[in-house]
Amino acid sequence: MVNFREARPNERLQLERQLEFIFKIAHFYYENLANKDIYIQTASEELHLFFTDKNLYHLLGIKHKQTTSRMYQDIMSRKLTVRDFYIQDFTLQKLQVMHDFSALFYGQGYVIEGKYLQVVEMEKALRTNKFILALALDREGIKPYFPKSALDIRRRKDLPLGDKILSVHTVDRKTGYVKYLKDEKNSKR
Structure with missing residues (x-):
């Protein structure tokens, strides 16, 4: 069980500075990933992921004092304050x-x-090119992968390079709309 707590006075200022980022990442997340089937292609495999609207808060390590739907409302209306979570x-x-x-x-x-990274066991992970962030992924049976944790890998020297992500596209579950976020396979760059 993950323990949540009030921010300490010295943390509140740092969190205030991060609010604009929280608004920005939420916009990206809800527009591009939430409640969509996400397909990530490498040279050797295709991963199927699914992120719910609630996964973002877990990845950020925040929890609204009322409800997750209130968190969404406060972020989208840009009314979220540090005292709200x-x-x-x-x-x-x-x-x-x-x-x-x-x-x-x-x-x-x-x-x-x-x-096994830090305190998280995972089936797969996505990692950034600069070895800053690893997004731990897991799944139940044959269901799509879900995000398990966001991990700081800046000091990890033992991680493999991995398979380069060639393309990423999403499929909206309600409309069937396909959106390509990245497509190196068909790019002439």
Whole structure:
């Protein structure tokens, strides 16, 4: 069980500075990933992921004092304040590395095989090119992968390079609309 707590006075200022980033990442997340089937292609495999609207808060290490739907409303209306949510002991660290989150889907990223990182056991992970962020993935049976944790890998020297992500596209479950976030396979760059 993950413990959430009030931010300490010295943490509140740091969190205030991160609010604009929280609004920005939420916009990216809800527009491109939430409640969509996500397909990531490497030279050797295709991964199927599915992120719910609630996964973002877990990845950021924050929890609204009322409800997750209230968190969504407060973020989208840009009314969220530091006093509205609880944090974890490692929230500030997560927020630092999550600045590279969109690079997993737009930039140069890699898929690495599962292992035990920090306190998280995972089946697979997406990692950024600069070894800053690893997004631990897991799944139940044959269901799509889901995000298990955002991990700071800046000091990890033992991670494999992994398989380069060649393309990322999403399929909206309601409309069937396909959106390519990255497509190196068909790019002439």
